[in-house]
Amino acid sequence: MEPNTILKLLSDFKMFQIQHETSYDRILSILEMMSTIDIEDKLIAECIGELFHIALPENIDENDHRLDRFFNWLCEIYWKNECAEFCAIRVISKIIKYNTKYRSWLFKNLFCPQSPICERILEDKIKNDLYVLSVLECLNAIFNDLKIDLITEEQKQSCGFVLTLLIRIHYSLNINSLQNPNITLYCLILLNKYASFCKEDIELNISELMGISLGFIEYGLNIKSVSIICPELIKPSYYLNNASDEQIVEPIIHPKFGGKLSKKRHRGLKPKESVNTILEAAKNGFGELDSEMAMINNMEKGQCDVLQNEISSRIRLASIILFGQITRSIKRHVLYTYWQSIFPYDGVDNVCARKGIIFVCQVEVNSKCRSAALNVCTEVLLNLKPLYSQAEFKDRSSAFLPFSHMLGLSIITTYKALIDIIHSEKCLNVLTQALKCLAALAEITPFAKLECEIVANIINTVKNLVHHNDYTIQISALSVLEVLLMDSEMPSEIAEALGISKECIPTSSSNENVPNIGFTKNVNKENCFDPGKKGTDKYNFEASWLILKIISNLEMSLVQDNTICKKIKTPCTLRIKSLHILTAMANHFEFFLKDNLEKLTFVLRDSIHDGQLEVRLCGSKCMEACAYQMNLFLQNNCNNDNICSFKCFWICMFPIITHQMSIEKESTAVKITLCDAISNIGAIIFENLSEPIRINLLSFLSGLSCDSSEDVLVRATVVRALSVFVTFPTMHMNFVFIENTAELILRLAGEGNMTVRIKVIWSMGNISDALLENISDNTAEKISDEILWRLIQYSTEACNDCDKVRCNAVRTLGNLLRLLTEKHFQHTSDRTVIKCAISKLIDGIRSSGTAKVKWNSCYAVGKVLQNERIFQYSSRYKDLTWQLPLFSALCHVIYNHPNYKVKINATAALIHIKEREYFGEHYSNIWSALLEAIEQSNNLINFYEYNHRDQLQEQMCFLICHIIKLANLQDIIILSRVLFNKLEIVKNTWMRVLRRLLPAKAAPLLSCSTHLNDFLRSPSELSMEQKNAILLVMDAIPTSY
Known part of the structure; x- marks a missing residue:
């Protein structure tokens, strides 16, 4: 078929297409005729060019091969006819846009390592930019079709080729991506898509990709210190010490293409004429490549500037997203080597970031870009936590700057940048993200090693935002303070900034004398909290602006509505975050909560009875943390005043807790947490409670553990709490209580849930500890043999369980075997049980389990060897021989085991043997x-x-x-x-x-x-x-x- 005839048919079809838009059969016939034209014909480019403005067939019948022949003909033209290749690639991009079946073939053949496409794009200076954009549009369609799990080996090779192509486009002299920002934008979009399914290739090209992503995050910004935008190779930090002050841009060399590219010249920002296409509204979509150029040329300057700013913003956003993809795709130790490029610093005297992603957050004009950049900063900071843990900063006169001080300067620089962002930010979404980033930075900062006032600056910056009108901002601000409170040690600077007076901050860790519990005065219930009284404490809630705000968040506020006074709560999310802060404050019990237990009681009561499940759960966890820290504080500060106030707190809380646990429809998680809080009461407070209160408490827990309708996890937690009480001074002598608790534990012995089994065997361990203490006290009263044998049998069976169960099972078993007396060796069946139990302990020493199982087994064996009757009756009865395997196992771990704690316990076990004959x-x-x-x-x-x-x-x-x-x-x-x-x-x-x-x-x-x-x-x-x-x-x- 002659080309002129084809041109005539195409011209007629364009007229016909206006009247009949769905005449696909006719165009397919024309395309079939075109595929018969010689690919070297001079008019072939003109024929293909006529197809630019014709709607090509979409999703044609699988049995119709006319488009197949035409597509193969186009690909052959691209390979062999350089004059028509530009037109061919544009039509190819239109075909694969709507016909997915050609994409995999095109990817395998046109983008293979042997393809000339890279050389043609990068080395031919007269190519139209639309040519490059057409190639990128083909890749976009192909990437949309690729599946991570279905990539073949051939496609992997093509993927590597495409990545090299996309990287070289940015570093190429002949493709001035800054003169056509769409090339930059589309390349960044494709790199993002590539990074999502070929993460293993990212690390191999990390320097180039880091240079691209960090190079273009400043694209289009009006920055005085940045006159040019140019991607440059970013070297790992261990190369930086040897680098000269002059920055050298290394050429990109790839073995597939030979030779190196000429050195890049710096390229400035683009003028109005550089805008070549109109962007689609879709975030990652490609624009139509054949848009009317006249529309852009005829634009007013204001319209062009708007379009240019939109393109620049999308380029920056794409580069930020690419940077996040890169940091998520590489290993953490590789990320460490680029920390100076990500979070740089400038000197000691004027610590101010002048580059890097955090600098972009300060000067970025687009709120979406600022928010995305801060989000990426948050992720990267959390990944750099092990590295920044080495940071320190102290004033030095030495010219040498240690590595740890470099890290410290980087942290201080980032803090100053974030604080500046928070002070100047007006967009609430970005401000929220900036606060989250500040919280992440605070989480990784070793404040004890930084000699600066940065902590006070952080708290002063966040303080005003805690009272912000927007609740989301309040929550994000409180998150920053929560991180500062989570550390067990609170520096005096943080305490002062949070409103704690200097008089309340101890200068030395001196504890008060701890009196004997038996001589502590009993406190009457009349001394408990009186809601009508106002405390006159040394420092109270009002002393700290933070805790004042937390309490106001958790208390109901009264609002007058006409003649009705309503109680209104703050939003649920704010109450939850306030409870998180209160839980963190429990770590510093003496500063915030010790003298303010009355207010704490009311807050916890409202939270535990709240209508929202999440609030009740957070309130229960706060109660548990307060109980634990209260007991811990009292162990080192045991005096009558503390015992009095803590006792009153518990007397007020018991009805609240027991009522909530008695509600049938209450969440299992809330009941478990409240029960754990009760178990944290501690021996000192428990011993000072009146007898009726103790009886009521134990009766409630015993009854709950017997309730078969209750969730088994709740019952297991209850018996765990009872087993804690067994170890208290007045209870470990009460054999009735011990036997009842043991009976309740054994009722749960057959449960299959692993969490239940762990709690059950741990509780048995406490029972055995209490029984062992009674032996040392020479108590005549003993536990019943039936309970003892049942405990031994269950503990023996538990030694076959997982390591979390075994480590407590062997401990329990050792204690129980220590309790055996002469009567327990009289029957053959009993001796069989004893021998089996000892065998399980030996297996625990020999097993390949965790070291904790081994050292607990050795510890348990030490308890067994203290019982001389074991030796005496083993020599008397042949069915009770165990010495050879036991001593062999102990000798083996003493000499061969790598864990020293195992060796220590094995050695200590042998010391318990009292006679040489044993x-x-x-x-x-x-x-x-x-x-x-x-x-x-x-x-x-x-x-x-x-x-x-x-x-x-x-x-x-x-x-x-x-x-x-x-x-x-x-x-x-x-x-x-x-x-x-x-x-x-x-x-x-x-x-x-x-x-x-x-x-x-x-x-x-x-x-x-x-x-x-x-x-x-x-x-x-x-x-x-x-x-x-x-x-x-x-x-x-x-x-x-």
Whole structure:
């Protein structure tokens, strides 16, 4: 078919298309005829150009192959006819826009590594910008079709090629993306899409991509210090120290294309003529590439400026989003190396950010860009937390700036920039995001290492926003203060800025004398809070502006409406955040809450009874935190005044808590949290409560745990609270209460929920601890055998559970076996249970579980070995032999286990053996393993065990002393033979331990040689071998150093 005929048909079709818009069959026939034209024909470009303004077929029938032949013909033209390639790629982009079946083929063939497309785009200086935009539009359509899980190997190669192409477009001299901002915008959009499904390639091109994203976040901004916008390679921080002051822009070289590009010249901002296309309204959509150029040329200057500003804003927004994609795609340690480029600093005297993403937040005119930039800053700051934990800042006269001080300057610079943003920001959404970013920065800042007034500046900046008219701003401002309060240690600067008077801030950590609980005066209920009284405390709620605001947020405000006075609550989200702040204040109980418990009671009452579930849950958690911190504070500050006020607080709170827990429809989470709060009451307050209150409390909890209609998690939490009370002085002697609690625990023993099993076995551990204390008190009253055997059997079964259950099961089992008396060994079935229980403890030592299971197993074995009846009856009954596997397991962990806490407990367990005969034939093996372990302890392999090494060596020396004191003459000879080759090692370790120990604690070691001297002074004559053995052992354990 002749080209002139095709041109005539296309001209007629355009006229026909005006009258009949759906004549796809005719255009398909014309396209089929066009595909027969020779691809080298000179009129072929004109023929294809006629298709620019013709609607091409969309979603045609799968069996119609006319468009297939035409599409293949176009692709062949692109490869072989350079004169028509521009027209071909534009029509290709129109076809694949509506016909998805061609996209994967095009991606595999046109964008493969062998394709000339990159060279044609980057090296041909006369290409129209629409040519580049057409290629980018093809990529956009292809990217919309790619699925992360379905990318083939060929497509992965094409993806790498496309990424290189997009990067090189930004760094190319021939494609001036600043002269056509749409190229920049579309490339950034495509890089964002690429980063979303090919994250593994981002790290390989991190320097180039960082340069692009950070280079264009200032695009179009009127910044005096930035006269040009140009992407530059960003090097990791470990290269910066060797870099010269002159910035060198390195060319991009890719092995696929050979040669290097010429050095870039800096390019300024674009004039009016640079706007080539009109953007679509869609955020990430591409504009129509063949828009009428006359529309732009005829624009008024104001219209052009508006369009130019819109394009510039979208470029900045796309670059910010790309930067966020990059930081989320790379590994954290790689991100650390770019911290100076992300959050730079300028000197010590004038700390002011002049570049970087935080600077853009200060000068950006578009609120969406500011908000997006601050959001990305928040994410990056949280990822940099391990790095910034090393930061410090102190005034130094030295010219050398340590790395930690660089980090500190970066933090201070960022703080000053954020504070400046918060002061000047008018848009509420951006202000909210700035406060979130400030909270993230406060979370990662080691304030104790920064000698500056930045904390006071933060609090003064946020203080006014806490009273802002917009509740969202209030919540974000309170989030910043919440972070500052979360730290367990509060510097005096923060306390003063939060409104705590200097007189209330202790200058030294001196605690009051702690009186004996038994002599503490009982406090009458009449001294409890009186709502009508106003406190005259040293410092109260009004002393802190923050807590005054928190209380006003949580209290109901009275509003007069005509003749009716209504109570109005603040919004739910603000109440929740206020409760979070109150929970954080509990960490600093003495400063904020100690003398203001009356107000706290009313606030917690309203919160726990609130109609919103989230508020009730937060109020319950606040109650739990306050109870825990109150008990902690009282342990170090136990006096009558504190006991009186805390007791009154609990008397007021008990009815509130029990009423809420009694509500059938109340949330399980709220009930669990309130029950945990009760368990945090502490022994001191519990012992000072009147008998009726204690009985009512225990009766309520016991009844709740028996209620089969109650959720099993609530019942498990209740028995856990009861098991805490078992350990209190007046309750651990009450065997009726102990047995009742044990019975309640055993009722839940068959539950399958793992959380329930953990709480049940932990509660059993407390029961066994209380029973063990009664043995030491020589109490005649004992727990019933039935309960004891049931506890042992369940604990034995629990040793087969997960590690979280096993670590408490072995602890419980060891305590229970310590309780066994003569009558428990009489029956074969009972001995079988005992042997099985000991086997489970041995398995716990030998198992491949966590170290916590092992050291708890060793601890439990120590409890078992304290019971001499275990040794006595095992020698009497052959069905109760356990020594060989147990001693072998202990020797193995003493010598081989890498965890020193396991070794310490294993060594301590052997010290509990009271007679030489109980060691039996394992005596020498234990001695050998002990000496090997001493030698090994001096060769520290794992630095994390350094803090436990001294304790391990002390324990080993105590075991040496114990073994020697139990030895007879024949044993001394055996000990000396093993000791001979390790004499100096043992002697040096022994002397180091003696030097570290206090004289009172070192008494057993100093008296050890007395036993050996007794042998030398023995009336019976000693052989030479025996004398030498005694002297050798004495040489290893000197009494002086």
